[in-house]
Amino acid sequence: MTLALDLDVRSQFPQLVAHPDVAYLDSAATAQKPQAVLDAVVAYLSSENANAARGTYPWANRTTARIAQTRDQVRRFLDDASPATSGVHFVSGTTEGLRSVALDWLPTVLSDGDEIIVPFADHSANLVPWLDAAEMLRRQGTRVVVRPTPYDEAHDYDVGRLPVGPRTRLIAATHVHHVYGNDMNVHRLRAAAGPEVAICLDAAQSFGHLPLSVRELDVDFVVFSGHKAMALPGVGAVWARNRRGPAFTPGGWNGTPNTAGIVSLAAAMDWLSSVGLSRISSSIVALGARLTAGLATMPSYEVLGCQDSLAAGSPVQRRHGIVTFRHREIDSNDLGFILAADGLLVRADGHCQGTQGEKTSSVRVSFQVYNTAEEVDRLLATLSALES
């Protein structure tokens, strides 16, 4: 990717344009918004705002139609081969979406003695709801066996050791890990799981970052947040292979949907498609590789996660724009403040990992297509100056 293209993309993000000295390196927390998304929301709210499904006048009908169109757009965006039978349910984000699958849908398919496989070292939003569902069912007299997903040394799922048995009903998985940045071998889960086991994918860090095909991944649920993919906060979706997915909004159309959020999601998907998800993916992978290579030359830093993945060049083990590390002596939160003072905005803490996650805090750098190689070099220069 050339510098000219970088600048062209960056110029579409008003917050970045307004702060030319800031390197925003925290897109895994939330992405900046392109002007096209902001314009779409303002246009909607200043010319067509109405509630959906109240159908006696054009604004309401247009809003209802927009929501249906955005559902179809999500299906296309996810390369859904069976749009006539799949469901798209708008939720507030990944956390709510995963809870809905766990608490609204899962109990309807589990019987006493059934098993679920859940990832204890992934984001807690993809762990706690499954444990809560199992506990709720246990109190109602239905025993659910919760099996932890095994990981290998590179922090991928160890698919060969997946504890699938005749009573397994669900595997909860994460597409791209929010701390290590690696693709979690999700494309290998279906073969290991067999055709009957439901696979629910947390796509919080992959939706809008790389081409995501439910046809290729062969999963049953995909859950994502709009705000990490350049839409507004407060909107996300659950794609369910089968329309009979969870009954998300109590009362269905009787609840008011996040119309402006849904409009923003449609505009964000348009924008992402116009840039191209392959281009976005290769750009953030390259930035991650540049940072990892730079850190590898500095003995004061320890990079977490898949150490050998870049050297191995395996396409499935690449870091998708997320690199997490620690300084061997400087506390990670202190390091976060030091970097922020230099205009380098990163995330520093324990990153909401599940109970098998990292035990001490770390610094996470995460990229989107508006980031540049110059920003990585600037970060590396500051980190280098902190070497002990």
Ligand code: PMP
């Ligand atoms: N899963 C993963 C992998 C995430 O990175 C995040 C966001 N940190 C979530 C779930 C939760 O997303 P949200 O806060 O948008 O609900």
